[in-house]
Amino acid sequence: MIRVCVMGAAGYLGGELLRLLLGHPGTEVAQAVSTRFPGRRVDSVHPNLRAQTDLLFSAPDDLAGCDVLMTATPHRATMALLPEARRHARTVIDLSGDFRLPDPAVYERYYGVSHTAPELLGAFVPGIPEYFRAELAGADLISVPGCMATAAVLALRPLAGLIGPDVQIDARTGSSGSGALAGDANLHAERSGAMRVFAPVRHRHEAEVSRLTGLNARMTATGVEAVRGVQVVCHATGATGAAGAAGTVGEKALRRAYRDRYRAEPFVRIVVHRAGAHRLPDPKLLSGSNYCDVGFAADGDRITAIAALDNLVKGGAGAAVQCLNIRTGQPETLGLGFPGLHPI
Amino acid sequence: MIRVCVMGAAGYLGGELLRLLLGHPGTEVAQAVSTRFPGRRVDSVHPNLRAQTDLLFSAPDDLAGCDVLMTATPHRATMALLPEARRHARTVIDLSGDFRLPDPAVYERYYGVSHTAPELLGAFVPGIPEYFRAELAGADLISVPGCMATAAVLALRPLAGLIGPDVQIDARTGSSGSGALAGDANLHAERSGAMRVFAPVRHRHEAEVSRLTGLNARMTATGVEAVRGVQVVCHATGATGAAGAAGTVGEKALRRAYRDRYRAEPFVRIVVHRAGAHRLPDPKLLSGSNYCDVGFAADGDRITAIAALDNLVKGGAGAAVQCLNIRTGQPETLGLGFPGLHPI
Amino acid sequence: MIRVCVMGAAGYLGGELLRLLLGHPGTEVAQAVSTRFPGRRVDSVHPNLRAQTDLLFSAPDDLAGCDVLMTATPHRATMALLPEARRHARTVIDLSGDFRLPDPAVYERYYGVSHTAPELLGAFVPGIPEYFRAELAGADLISVPGCMATAAVLALRPLAGLIGPDVQIDARTGSSGSGALAGDANLHAERSGAMRVFAPVRHRHEAEVSRLTGLNARMTATGVEAVRGVQVVCHATGATGAAGAAGTVGEKALRRAYRDRYRAEPFVRIVVHRAGAHRLPDPKLLSGSNYCDVGFAADGDRITAIAALDNLVKGGAGAAVQCLNIRTGQPETLGLGFPGLHPI
Amino acid sequence: MIRVCVMGAAGYLGGELLRLLLGHPGTEVAQAVSTRFPGRRVDSVHPNLRAQTDLLFSAPDDLAGCDVLMTATPHRATMALLPEARRHARTVIDLSGDFRLPDPAVYERYYGVSHTAPELLGAFVPGIPEYFRAELAGADLISVPGCMATAAVLALRPLAGLIGPDVQIDARTGSSGSGALAGDANLHAERSGAMRVFAPVRHRHEAEVSRLTGLNARMTATGVEAVRGVQVVCHATGATGAAGAAGTVGEKALRRAYRDRYRAEPFVRIVVHRAGAHRLPDPKLLSGSNYCDVGFAADGDRITAIAALDNLVKGGAGAAVQCLNIRTGQPETLGLGFPGLHPI
Known part of the structure; x- marks a missing residue:
């Protein structure tokens, strides 16, 4: 114990x-x-x-x-x-x-x-098992990344080599990210139904993303109506080809990149469907669960990578427990089995 | 001016x-x-x-x-x-x-x-023009009733003579009623989606309702997910007949009572339809408007009277302006014409 | 298996x-x-x-x-x-x-x-283990009660003998109760933020409550903003004393009645605190969990009993699994351990 | 008339x-x-x-x-x-x-x-009075742009000459944009609290923005929890300087550009404050009003332009009435005076 x-x-x-x-x-x-x-x-x-x-x-x-x-x-x-x-x-x-x-x-x-x-x-070893599992197994100091950073890192790292270095990340977050002492500006009457761009440029987590992906990440962050949940929509362009122009990246290549990277990961799901209300990652489905769902789309030389998670679980406490499991030699998924609810 | x-x-x-x-x-x-x-x-x-x-x-x-x-x-x-x-x-x-x-x-x-x-x-003259118009025309001290009290009074007073003296009022309210300094318990993360029974018995406004209707009113109040809006659901029984038992009151008699009372009122609408999403009063439709919608239903000797309003308008500032109009000899509806939005 | x-x-x-x-x-x-x-x-x-x-x-x-x-x-x-x-x-x-x-x-x-x-x-045996556990152990036909009925039964049955026969139940429910094919009236734009009294009198579940409690139950039902969650607020009066008047029931007696009844129940919690945002049962906390929280208040001869649950879990699928556990001889709480989230 | x-x-x-x-x-x-x-x-x-x-x-x-x-x-x-x-x-x-x-x-x-x-x-003349007022005065065929297109055009056109040609627009919208016949995927239980990326690339309105601004616009669109309201967050880079690199654009220059353009506009407000919950445009404040609020931020060579409006008013019916006023020689703001509510 x-x-x-x-x-x-x-x-x-x-x-x-x-x-x-x-x-x-x-x-x-x-x-x-x-x-x-x-x-x-x-x-x-x-x-x-x-x-x-x-x-x-x-x-x-x-x-x-x-x-x-x-x-x-x-x-x-x-x-x-x-x-x-x-x-x-x-x-x-x-x-x-x-x-x-x-x-x-x-x-x-x-x-x-x-x-x-x-x-x-x-x-400190970053608390992202998907990329630091070996180091975490022996780490005595672990730092769980910011919730939006984790989402963006999981969305972007499989694209290494496929995309150019500049990435614009549009992050959206629920109100629990402001904490239990969030102040008058986060009263229900003020925050309910808001689309509050609280960081139009230079959200802190961009520094973590840049460090952990090697990209030049810029992050805008908006508070939207939700208690839990973070979603990042990352805009990139295809890696520059021999001719100096941004390359076209097909959705097949994207799918392969994500599949190769996350096939064996217990808490990352690839969510890209042709149609339906749930065709791309949505944090609404993830409250209480330790999943990070990732998805993508392409349009010519533009690539959109999307990730969603529960900021308090995979974006915080769940990642911490996952790291604890790794560090203490327990099954990595132990205690993290709740799959989330639908509808919710 | x-x-x-x-x-x-x-x-x-x-x-x-x-x-x-x-x-x-x-x-x-x-x-x-x-x-x-x-x-x-x-x-x-x-x-x-x-x-x-x-x-x-x-x-x-x-x-x-x-x-x-x-x-x-x-x-x-x-x-x-x-x-x-x-x-x-x-x-x-x-x-x-x-x-x-x-x-x-x-x-x-x-x-x-x-x-x-x-x-x-x-x-002080109560700021309910529907029942104190004449007094308000000359009043120098006016007190606007509580938002739930106004709703309940407008729902219940037309029923005088039809119902018995005991009334149980179930009031629901949005978060703006707690004010702009509502404290941590009203943070979005705590208040969002809540059904918070903050007054299981003895909500203050019951004293106003008892006074203004002559009934013996009891009020329970619950905060529900909304910023603006108050709804009261009032439970009464038919007035005791000669035989000593609660009488049956048909919906026709109820409709007549409300019609007779509110036919000429500019800010009270009777909302009772057979079907549809909007068949009974719902404050969702009233944000920003000075209407109080009232409705009703009957089942044998039981009568349910319902009213809805925007707590900040007809339940507060709008009533105050309506009183000002009356007191200063202006048209009663001046400045209060916004009808509310749908959908919202 | x-x-x-x-x-x-x-x-x-x-x-x-x-x-x-x-x-x-x-x-x-x-x-x-x-x-x-x-x-x-x-x-x-x-x-x-x-x-x-x-x-x-x-x-x-x-x-x-x-x-x-x-x-x-x-x-x-x-x-x-x-x-x-x-x-x-x-x-x-x-x-x-x-x-x-x-x-x-x-x-x-x-x-x-x-x-x-x-x-x-x-x-059919009613699927309320708290009152039909023995029958359920051998039942081949089990009927899980309506979500609001279960809540009301759990709120009211401990009060047998303490309250009079007439009970007015004010039920509130989230939108998932209308099902996955709920139609245009339940579009987000129509249902969001609503306080929709869809059954001003005679909601169906009142018949179940009357049958399962022996009371004369009347139920009003309102859809409020939530996806999951049911709350009932039940209004009763103290049982008639020798003198023929409704008796006063103190909160101590109420607490004792609930404690005696639910002390050993794994999925019923008594929630009555003096203060705080979570002093009484609120379904917001119960999404995904199999708990039914019950609470109460008294004011003279009036008693308010409150219960909250997740309509899809304790009000449906969770109750069904609890019954299955009992019927098949497994530990009653198996598979039902999720405690719910806060904040949410 | x-x-x-x-x-x-x-x-x-x-x-x-x-x-x-x-x-x-x-x-x-x-x-x-x-x-x-x-x-x-x-x-x-x-x-x-x-x-x-x-x-x-x-x-x-x-x-x-x-x-x-x-x-x-x-x-x-x-x-x-x-x-x-x-x-x-x-x-x-x-x-x-x-x-x-x-x-x-x-x-x-x-x-x-x-x-x-x-x-x-x-x-057809585009129904954006801010840029087509003269043509609208004599137009017999007027086409009101898409709600997100109007927001983006109002956010971006003042930046002509200051920014490079490529713009990534992140649009967020409430559920009313899907209309009154939106189907099962827009049931409250499905849509409530969602962050639904329904157009990860190539949202239709990007074609309008490209046409009306001369930029190469790409648009991603996400449904978020709101009934009314559209917000666009537009990501651009400073116009290329003589040296071929993207130029830095200071916030002063941005403010001047917006002021010069919108000083006399009755329905465009510049909203950029240093702090506070309402420092940048948020559609939450605009329900029912004909305002489009625009704001901005800069970080080195990156520029973020933001606009918010009510999709049914300035993004639709309000713009149409504003065009009607212009076309019929009435005061342009007639019938469009509702300022919006706070809190809401």
């Missing part, structure tokens, strides 16, 4: 970690740490865990030893607490943004502050 | 007052008072007013004279400020809960605090 | 049955029968089952033998096909409305047609 | 035309033609028009003379009926897709059928 401690356990990602770990046959929640609610019942904050656990939140100072420490704490706060907190566990899986970008200058450009633990930055 | 000052102008009701008054050919917004945003542009808070006005919010201390003062300030705060503020205007139209209940003991029972201006309580 | 055949497998309840049965360690889906899509892949209709199954739909004529037959076929059609179809299985679990009411006259009153298999009506 | 006949009056665009024309002081609805509902009350189909009109639908064969004929009939059907129908009116304003593309070959490429009235194609 792997003993796991969750820091930031009262947030949305923290709650999702608890849901997955409590339902996981090989893990035990040793502590659920919260700065806001120490001593309160976990299910008073995460009502879906009623009758699942009698656990109380612990105070940060009471953090004790465990096998795996998962940090779902805020950006900027995490880099301050992690150097000390990591002593309590052999393996740390961080879900914040603080250890995703190995270059402190890039971090500062996108997060607006200097990194206070730059010496650790290079030591 | 009637000069109107709005206090609490940065809230949702305040914004709706400004929208209606700015589009009204007979009124002029003299001041939009806000404690939070004095000096800021009104359209920075109410973005639908972009290109409608260059007005800035005023500080409460800068309140100057006007013809009509509209107070859309919070419950409990309003009774503290109104005795002084009313000196600046001939007529006050209050949209808060503080002057709706003439009996200070009832106020205390439902609001949990003693009333600090009980001497004024009896002086 | 219990071999299960699902008829009506292309509908929403059918899809939910498939999801639960495919994820159930003790069952095997022998056939998924559909009149509309024979030969098509099951996951082309239920996209959440992609990568879960390669099953194709079977034609009704190809129905073969199995251990348990589940019929999620339409009302009125089911009574025509079941007498023949039941020969293929030892146990039939019907999810339609056709075998819920033992009295054919009551059936005709609520469904508008004569029952064509009245001889079978009395043989 | 301008006498207007609306064909296709039972659809969503038809209903919106009726709403605007009935509330317009200078127009009169002569006929509301519907193939499906001749003889039925208009408000039985458009319930927001209750108490606004007693009009009945006319059959197509009963089309009589009028000043202006507005056709809100389906694509492909319109080109068949318009050559005859136009004889009944001096001016025709078409809202279908059939007369938007002057080149029949382009029409065939995007609509999949040959055009049957190619001789008329060149005679």
Whole structure:
């Protein structure tokens, strides 16, 4: 039984970690740490865990030893607490943004502050099993990428060699991505039915995508009506041919590239149908599931790659558990079997 | 040109007052008072007013004279400020809960605090033109009822004599009723898709309904997914006959009662069709409009009366403007012509 | 391994049955029968089952033998096909409305047609394990009640003796209850954000509630914005005391009644908190889960009982699987462990 | 009084035309033609028009003379009926897709059928007053562009000379764009909360944008959760400089370009703020209004231009009425004063 401690356990990602770990046959929640609610019942904050656990939140100072420490704490706060907190566990899986970008200058450009633990930055393995499985098996520091970054990386990496270096990513996200303390601008009356372009250019996750794909990624992000769910629509052009012009890439070649890459992956599905309401990836179907669905289309030299996932699962807590499974030698899909609902 | 000052102008009701008054050919917004945003542009808070006005919010201390003062300030705060503020205007139209209940003991029972201006309580005329038109024409103190109370009163009063005294009201409301400062429990992720019974018994508005109908009203209130809109479903039984048993009331008699009462009312529509998606009142159709739709059904001795309105319009700002029109001798429907949208 | 055949497998309840049965360690889906899509892949209709199954739909004529037959076929059609179809299985679990009411006259009153298999009506055991567990263990004909009926029965039966006979039930439901062929009135543009009172009086499920509780139940039903989810708010009065007046029932007595009844139930939770966004049952939290949450409040002689569930799970497919577990001697909770999501 | 006949009056665009024309002081609805509902009350189909009109639908064969004929009939059907129908009116304003593309070959490429009235194609003036006001003043054949095309044209045309020729447009739309007969795939349960990429490449409106801007436009379209509303996010690069590289365009230059172009436009607002929930164009605020809000951002050589509108108003019926006002010499904003709601 792997003993796991969750820091930031009262947030949305923290709650999702608890849901997955409590339902996981090989893990035990040793502590659920919260700065806001120490001593309160976990299910008073995460009502879906009623009758699942009698656990109380612990105070940060009471953090004790465990096998795996998962940090779902805020950006900027995490880099301050992690150097000390990591002593309590052999393996740390961080879900914040603080250890995703190995270059402190890039971090500062996108997060607006200097990194206070730059010496650790290079030591984290990205929590994308599809591309870092071998490294994750032995990693003691794991950083789960941003939800939109994971989606874009899974959509774009199979296209290496087929597309040119410039990619425009149009990301859409539900409101849970803003967290449980999102403020007045995220009141239901303000956020309901919105199409809110909160990052018209330079969304942070583009830096992760560029790093993890080798592409020159630009990302626009829009909040749309949904609680869970991220979708990325990535626009690329065919790789430049001998003649210097962008090449045409047929849909067959695209399909082959995705199939070759993801045939054996348990949590990536290729979703491209000719017709129907569900012909391309839609996060609506993925709430609670650990799937990332990927799809594509082509029009001459233009290629559109699409991915969808649940930002709190494959885009966060589910990826973390998948990494834990790999790191601790358990079956990779353990505790992650929920397929999602339809209709929903 | 009637000069109107709005206090609490940065809230949702305040914004709706400004929208209606700015589009009204007979009124002029003299001041939009806000404690939070004095000096800021009104359209920075109410973005639908972009290109409608260059007005800035005023500080409460800068309140100057006007013809009509509209107070859309919070419950409990309003009774503290109104005795002084009313000196600046001939007529006050209050949209808060503080002057709706003439009996200070009832106020205390439902609001949990003693009333600090009980001497004024009896002086307010209820802002329901359908039942207080004559009094409103000369009133200097007007109190707009709660949104659910207005709906229930319009649904129930035509049934006087037909139904028994006990009425159970099931009220449903959108999220805008919680206001622009509604707090974490009203974040989109928490409130979206909810069916939140926030008052299983004893919702405040039941006291207003009891007072304004003479019935013994009980009200349950549930927040459902909508931003605007209130619907009440009122359950009653037929009036007791000579034999002592509840009487049967046919749908014909109900239709006649409503028709007789509302035939000439510009803002009450009777909506009872045999079939179709829109056969009974639904607030979805009423966003932005000043209509209250009423409908009904009967089953033996049981009667169901239904009403729907936009809580910010007929349930608040629209009713206030309708009262202003009456009080100032303008056509009652002036500035209130928007019919609502379909689909929406 | 219990071999299960699902008829009506292309509908929403059918899809939910498939999801639960495919994820159930003790069952095997022998056939998924559909009149509309024979030969098509099951996951082309239920996209959440992609990568879960390669099953194709079977034609009704190809129905073969199995251990348990589940019929999620339409009302009125089911009574025509079941007498023949039941020969293929030892146990039939019907999810339609056709075998819920033992009295054919009551059936005709609520469904508008004569029952064509009245001889079978009395043989069905209601699929509510909380009240029919012993009978279900040996039943070969099981009828899962209507989703709102199950919710109301679970809310009301513990109150036997505490409340008077007349109960008014206010039911709210999401759009999935209208099924996958719901027609133009259920287009997104028409149904989104609606509060549609589709049964102002005499909703069918009231007949089931009356039968299963011994109360005189009346039910109003409203479609609200949600895909999944049913909530009932039941209004009752305290049982008449010696003096002939309705008695006061304290919340302590109510809590005790619910605790006594549901202490050992795996899928009923009592949800009554003093404060917070989740203080009373809300179906928003229950999507995909088999829980029915129940709660209550009292005000003098009035009692409000509330229940919430996912209409496709505890209100349909989950209840059916729970019954199957009981009937086949498996642990009652097998395959029904998903706790629901928050936020969602 | 301008006498207007609306064909296709039972659809969503038809209903919106009726709403605007009935509330317009200078127009009169002569006929509301519907193939499906001749003889039925208009408000039985458009319930927001209750108490606004007693009009009945006319059959197509009963089309009589009028000043202006507005056709809100389906694509492909319109080109068949318009050559005859136009004889009944001096001016025709078409809202279908059939007369938007002057080149029949382009029409065939995007609509999949040959055009049957190619001789008329060149005679239509595009219904975008901001760019064709002078021509519209004398036009007898007017074609209102597609909703996403109008948004994109208004976002992109001010950038002529500042950006390179290739533009990728990411369009998002509410469900009303699919019309009142949208079919099972648009049932609420299927469409609610969806992010449905229904045109991953080659959305039809891209042909209109290319034609009306001179750019090489590509358009991806996604259905998101909303009933009304279209938003386009357009990705461009700075125009190539002397050195052959894409140039950097500062936000000041962008702001100047938009200001210069739209300073005097009554229905285009520039929405670009530093912060806040409403800093960029969002269709949520525009339901029922005739505004198109435009905004922008820049990051080095990349430019993002954003526009939002209500697809049924500025993207359809409102644009048609604005064109009618221009054509008939009335004030351009007449009947189009509704500013939109907040919150909604």
